[in-house]
Amino acid sequence: MEKENKRLVLKRHSFYRALLFPVVKLIAAIYGFKNKSHFKIKKGESYLVLCNHQTGLDPIYVMMAFNRHLYAVATDTLMSNGFTSKLLSHCFGVIPKKKGIADYDANKKMLQVINEGGSLLLFPEGNRQYAEFQFSFTKSFAKFIKNLKRTVILYNLHGGTGVQPRFTKKKRKGQFYGKIRRVLRYDDYKDMSDEELYELVSEELKIYDSNSPQKYKSKASAEYLERIFFVCPKCGKVETLYSEGDFIECKECGFKVQYTNNLHLVTNDENIKFTKMLDWYNYQIRYLKDMQIGDGVIFSDEEVGLYTSYLYEKRKLITKGKIELYKDRLVIGEKTIKVSDIVISSPVGGTKFTLKTDDEDMLIIGNDRFNPLKYVFMFNKLDTKMKLNNLDIHYTLDERTE
Numbered sequence: 001m002e003k004e005n006k007r008l009v010l011k012r013h014s015f016y017r018a019l020l021f022p023v024v025k026l027i028a029a030i031y032g033f034k035n036k037s038h039f040k041i042k043k044g045e046s047y048l049v050l051c052n053h054q055t056g057l058d059p060i061y062v063m064m065a066f067n068r069h070l071y072a073v074a075t076d077t078l079m080s081n082g083f084t085s086k087l088l089s090h091c092f093g094v095i096p097k098k099k100g101i102a103d104y105d106a107n108k109k110m111l112q113v114i115n116e117g118g119s120l121l122l123f124p125e126g127n128r129q130y131a132e133f134q135f136s137f138t139k140s141f142a143k144f145i146k147n148l149k150r151t152v153i154l155y156n157l158h159g160g161t162g163v164q165p166r167f168t169k170k171k172r173k174g175q176f177y178g179k180i181r182r183v184l185r186y187d188d189y190k191d192m193s194d195e196e197l198y199e200l201v202s203e204e205l206k207i208y209d210s211n212s213p214q215k216y217k218s219k220a221s222a223e224y225l226e227r228i229f230f231v232c233p234k235c236g237k238v239e240t241l242y243s244e245g246d247f248i249e250c251k252e253c254g255f256k257v258q259y260t261n262n263l264h265l266v267t268n269d270e271n272i273k274f275t276k277m278l279d280w281y282n283y284q285i286r287y288l289k290d291m292q293i294g295d296g297v298i299f300s301d302e303e304v305g306l307y308t309s310y311l312y313e314k315r316k317l318i319t320k321g322k323i324e325l326y327k328d329r330l331v332i333g334e335k336t337i338k339v340s341d342i343v344i345s346s347p348v349g350g351t352k353f354t355l356k357t358d359d360e361d362m363l364i365i366g367n368d369r370f371n372p373l374k375y376v377f378m379f380n381k382l383d384t385k386m387k388l389n390n391l392d393i394h395y396t397l398d399e400r401t402e
Contacts, residue, residue: 008093008109009071009118016091017069024060031057031163031171035064037180039153043068044117048145049153051178052205053123054160056349061178062121062155070121071113073106075099077348077363082314089312093118096311099126099346099354107144114148124205127346128166130228130373131277132208132263142194142201152184154204161209162216162263167227167350174216181205210263210276221246222259227350230299230374231284233272238374239299288377293327299374300324301366306332309354309363323364325375327382330355332364342384347372 028034041047049070051062059072071093079085079096088094095113097106110120124137145152159176181204189197225248226241234255241248249256257274258266265274274280304323307315321333330337341357348354348363353372355362366372380387 008113009116013093014069032176034177037065041068046114047119048150049121051155052207053125053128054157055164071118072121073097080309085312131281133278139198142197154182156181168224172216172218175214215261222248230371231287298325303367305365307363309361339382344386345376345379
């Protein structure tokens, strides 16, 4: 006889939500966040809440707009941290999802939550913003929405890329708020094509803070921008950038960029037309696509730790030391991983990236100036399984900034 699934929607989740709410309000006050919308969920009703992803604390900000508990879907990396991940699961019913690939177990749990009368909170991009563009998400997501047959609430965060940018942990002062943009009843979208529904959701979740007149005050606005940028657009050298104060500079040729308080870029070279982070971000993607790969080291960094990363288990150090990427292998300390064995990789936080093979789930953590993006970008170019199977959809050019 088949074992019956355990319930996922439990009374204790609502209890812990109520217990946590004063802390949520305190955190919101510290970061200057204001919720401008409120939505009342009646007992037994279930909704799908979708939101753009700007900061590491987005789930608790969205929570402020609703009177009932939302079951958040989080990357499995967050849920592979021993006691913390078990606490999130037990107290709040957080649903872990594998990053970058289809996760049928997570989809099954999301459907079960809806069927049990719970409401879901999803960040369709699956990745926090780097350069103010929306990471693409699969068009099959529209089918998922239709299968749920529930009201969809589209919630927008504004100002998070200015107040809590991904490339640093230090908060900045500025306007930061959230509000409901649109409520879609099932009757509103049931007759739409998958393409139409996908485009609607995608467009309604796009937020570009640099298009607003708002300013964000900081004494070191460019600090740790080399966590994102690793190619100098003037001399074309890699790993030569260093940030300090409001500037990031190439140590090779002297190219210098100011990151202003209105989230724009100002360069000291009139031939470089970058004005926003997205411009530089897309330049790097083009650069790597055209880059010729030899037999030597492509990228390298000092002071890197390689850890296990399994669901609900405490991370264990595998090795520590220098990381070097070659066209056929990745060497981290005493461990060598074949490039052809890499199934999926994705950045986490500011200085980490996941690495999965058929046999191992791992997490690489670097120092304060470590750039995880360059490795993930390169895995999309080299002969990895993630390139072969077209698994990673996050790193495509997005010129839409309006």
